[in-house]
Amino acid sequence: MRSRPLLPSLLLLGSLTLTAACAHGTSEPPVTSSADARPGSSPSPVRTVDPSKIKGLEIDNDSSESNSCPFATSFPDVPGAEAMTAAMKEYVDRRLATFRSGACGDDTGGTEGRDLNISHQFLVASGDVLGVRLTTQDQSAAADGLSAGTYWYDGKAGAYRTALGLVADGSRDAFLAALKDQLKDREGVDAAYLDDTFSDPDSRDTALDDMAFTADGGLRVHFDRGDVGVPAAGAQTVTIPKKTITPWLSAFGKRAQRQTVSPSRSLDLGAPHVPAPAVPTHTASGDDDTDCKKVKCIALTFDDGPAAPETATLLTYLAQYKARVTFFTVGQNVAAHPDLVRAEAKAGHEIGNHSWNHPDLTGLTPRQIASQLNRTSAAIKAATGKTPTVFRPPYGAINRTVKAATTLSPVLWDVDTEDWKYRFPAKVAQTVIDKTQRNDVVLMHDIHATSVAAVPQILRALTARGYHFVTVSHLRATL
Known part of the structure; x- marks a missing residue:
């Protein structure tokens, strides 16, 4: 069965012109209120990191295009920081398993508007220090479903550190007292509740899981909604100035502070080999x-990349058949691998916009939609010199608000390979070969090695059919 008719795939939609929210796609804009906080945003200004400078960086991506189980997750894999990568993977796998068994496993008629999104942001990648924030938006969860946590790696010791590891053991009491002093008079925060939270090790570690240094060396401590007060009070942020926090930092915390304020030119975590x-x-x-x-045409499209090394392999396969395709790229991956996006464009492929970190755009405000698309377009232009003209809304979810927020032309699809669900090259290839008809738009993902492995068979079989x-x-322009 054809998942979507041809006409929606080729329609040109959108009417309003919006100025790009950011001049460069690799920067994280500060969020001014918790209402605007979304996956991939930072609740307080921090020094930005250019992920394309991290040698050997790979981004672990996973996503679905299913309206009944919409999710998108990503976290970085940096050579030398395997223990930290394992900790992030454990968290992402656990959240995804819970989402799938709950929201995706219920019988309420689907999960429209209830997607799970886990995105990443580099806090510092310098010297022997690596810091990453994972931001989770779970629309199926209670309250706003927004949470964040930071992960740290100490290259000197070869060890993964939690956020609380930034503070010396002997200074924990003074540090906690300073936090309570700033929080106690805030509306919705109860002093007795704070005492209970900070006195219990498990509750304390859970509440103090998001800490990062600001550009001037202060320590920003962010508490998710409900961590230190009633949920109605919202999230809370405390910033302890550099002069106060520095004496309380652990040896690793001081190095993390120093590398944040004055970054080294490179990152070296002691990996024996960086590919x-x-x-x-x-x-x-x-x-x-x-x-x-005059001839039979089809448009293969690949979502969610670029990915290393999968996209590079795909480009080689496509070149062998002189095939041109459209890549719908995710902004945070463009920022990490602009060289692959340049290679796509140089090889004659089209680069489209697939949002910054793959949220359901229909659940965002116009401002948030514009930020998601404009940041990604800016990153694509920085990599290729050309601004994209088309976009694919994650999950194919689009409404009037999304259309009005951009001049980019939306592209859906006619053939869904469901390659995110079926990780078998032969099955993916056969789906395309059996279902594709003339002028179809085919949906695939270049973040999956199994999908890339299916491409040679697809190219060979369909080329033989003319x-x-x-x-x-190009398909739109010549029909």
Whole structure:
């Protein structure tokens, strides 16, 4: 059965022009209120990190395109920080398992508007210090479903550190007293509740799981809604100035503070081997002159990348058949791998926008939608020199608010391979071969090695049937 008709795939929609919210796609804009906080945002200004400078960086991505179980998760895998990567993976796997068994397993008629999104932000990647914040938005959870936690790696000791590891053991009492002093008079925060939370080790560790240094060396401590007061009071943030916090820091905390304020030129976590990134150098021979009125055309599209090394492998397969495709890229991955996006464009492929970190755009405000799309477009332009003209809304979820927030033209699909669900190359390939018809738009994902492995069989079989592989915009323009 065809999942979506041809007409929606080729419609040009959108009417309002909005100025880009950010000049560069790698920066995290400060959030001014908890109401605007979304996955990928920072609740307090911190020094930004350019992830493309981290040698050997891979982003562990997973997502679905299912309206009945919408999720998107990502966390970084940095050579040398395996213990920290394992801690992030354990958290993401646990949250995803809970979401799947709960929201995706109920019988209430689907999970529209209740997606799970876990995104990442680098806090520091310098010298022998790595810091990452994971932000979780679970629309199926109680209250606003928003939470965040920071993960730290000490390259000198070769050890993963929790957020509380930034503070010396002997200074914990003074540190907690300072936090309570700032929090006690806030509306919705009860002093007795604070005492109970901070005196119990498990409750304390849970509440104090999001700490990071500001650009001037202060320590920002963020509490999720309900951590230190009634949920109605919302999230709480305390910033302890550099002069006060520095004497209380652990040896690792002082190095993390120093590397945040004055970053080194490189990151070295003691990894025995940091792989060199594979970036293909295929170059398109010229403009595509395929006339889809005269020959059979299809548009293969790949979502959620770029991914290392999967996207590089895919580009090599496509070059062998002179096939052109459309990549709908996620902004945080573009920021991590701009070299792969440049390689895509150089090889004659189209680069589309798939939001910054894959939330359901229909659940966002116009301002948040604009930020998601504009930041991603800015990152694509920084990598390729060209601003995208098309976008694919995550999960195919689009409404009037989304259409009005951008001039980008939305692209859906006709054939859904469900390759996020079925990780078998032969099955993915056969789905495309069996279901694809002339002028179809096909949905795949280049973050999955199994999907990339299916591409040679797809190209071989459909080329033999006389199909030409073109970009979405070329297909639209020649019909």
